[in-house]
Amino acid sequence: MSASLGIYRLQQVDRQMDRANAQLDTIRITLENETELRSALERVETTQTHNQLSLREMKNAEANVDSQKIKIEQAESSLYGGTVKNPKELQDLQKDVASLKKHLVTLEERQFEAMLKAEAAEAEFKVASTELEKIQARLGNEHGRLIEEQSTLVKQLERLAEEREAALAPIESKLLQIYEGLRQQKRGVAVAEINDNACASCGTILNASIQQNARSQKQLVNCPSCGRILFAN
Secondary structure (H helix, E strand, C coil), rough: HHHHHHHHHHHHHHHHCCCHHHHHHHHHHHCCCCCHHHHHHHHHHCCCHHHHHHHHHHHHHHHHHHHHHHHHHHHHHHHHHCCCCCCHHHHHHHHHHHHHHHHHHHHHHHHHHHHHHHHHHHHHHHHHHHHHHHHHHHHHHHHHHHHHHHHHHHHHHHHHHHHHHHCCCCHHHHHHHHHHHHHHHCCCCEEEECCCEEEEECCECCHHHHHCCCCCCCCCEECCCCCCCCEEC
């Protein structure tokens, strides 16, 4: 077996482990970072508070209208009940009733505006609540799928760890150090295949001598351009 073959097999296992670990990191971040859900919850809380305030304002407006109507009834009762005989007092009562009725119109307009605001606030709250329910349902399904995928990846990594131990056995410690150093320098890709007389990683054309040496049983040959270990089938 050529020196590069053992290293190449090790890299294949390591690359699979790198991909599995990257997927696990993505899943972990997704499960931990529920920005969309937090945003939806905040919107529900905000619209709920607004809805409650609007309902309170509407009820206060209704109470003010009812109170004003009672005052008008009392004033008209005094005006038309026959208990007041003095013309001056009757005239004053007529003015009071007119003033009370005029203010009632203003209070009823405020009540109508408060009712419109309350209806709009309730609609916003319902929309926010519905959206939250949709997000919770979707995330629940998505999280279930991610947790299942997470479990599969963990098992895959356990299997790959065993494969890596087997791949390490025939590799000399000196060659392993070179490989590990290149993996750190070359973003996880220490070994490049030779395809169509060229380095598959950087595309540099390789002469026949380099390609022949890459098949060596004992030594490693590096790409003259990118420095990766060359592997030839």
